[in-house]
Amino acid sequence: MNLLLAEDDAILSDALSSQLREAGFDVEHAPNGAVAEYLLLKQPFDLAILDLGLPLVDGLTVLKRVRAAKPALPVLVLTALDSLDDRVAGLNAGADDYLTKPFDFPELEARLRALLRRTRPIGSSAELGHLSFDRDTRRAAVRGEPLDLSPREWMLLDLLLSQRDKVVTKDQIQQAWALDRTEAASGTNSIEVYIHRLRRKLEQSGLAIRTVRGLGYLLEAEAETSA
Incomplete structure (x- = not known):
């Protein structure tokens, strides 16, 4: 270690x-x-x-x-x-x-x-619930159906998976997006928009993105999501 x-x-x-x-x-x-x-x-x-x-x-x-x-x-x-x-x-x-x-x-x-x-670091590829994820090819699928993800949605999913079962703050998301030069920076208000889009795309995956008020977002198995 x-x-x-x-x-x-x-x-x-x-x-x-x-x-x-x-x-x-x-x-x-x-x-x-x-x-x-x-x-x-x-x-x-x-x-x-x-x-x-x-x-x-x-x-x-x-x-x-x-x-x-x-x-x-x-x-x-x-x-x-x-x-x-x-x-x-x-x-x-x-x-x-x-x-x-x-x-x-x-x-x-x-x-x-x-x-x-x-700490359970995700490798270049993984299967979580019904989600398959391959970082090398930048591809993800739910129940075998490919997900159509924008560059920012991909980076958000990658970050949430890397930090799964831990809270990801808005600052962390903005810092990750700042490394991406394919899209212009757009302020923290847009984070909620991307979280909403990604939630919809993960609906059949067995995973859920939970909002932790005042802190950020947490990716977890649906069975573990608080009511």
Whole structure:
């Protein structure tokens, strides 16, 4: 399990790196936000621990940029910032979990392993419910019938599948769309339009897109959808 530890406190990072290696993780350390961003974007990691108070580039900025490129990467934010606003900002930026300092290592390890258990990255092709999906050919079908998807609908479906059973925020959707140069940017109000269109196209798939009020959208099996 390859893990990036982004922490600028040398004493803490040395101690954590040693404990994580003893727990079975392969650890690479980033002492600042610029190095963390570079490594996370250029190298494959199974998991990341990210301090928000990093020098050069702050942790929230790193998190937002990495989320746009790697929406499925599990990220645990580790920080001394423990106010409600700080926690909400971290989670809205794309953190999967949030642990404040000081902490006990057994809790950190347990949270990391819980993140790994919940992470089920989708490959280049997959079948979920009655939906078949092939990223390489950019094709999707429901019960064998091809789906006619616009570029933005495709990117939205790809993002929801990559983050399935986790909330995808509007910011994440906009960041993913910003990488697509085939369509002009069009503001968050259009997201609801694309969500509505995609819901209609997935009606027979056994999957549903649930709105999580104030947070974003969640792709889940229909049987698990709340009434």
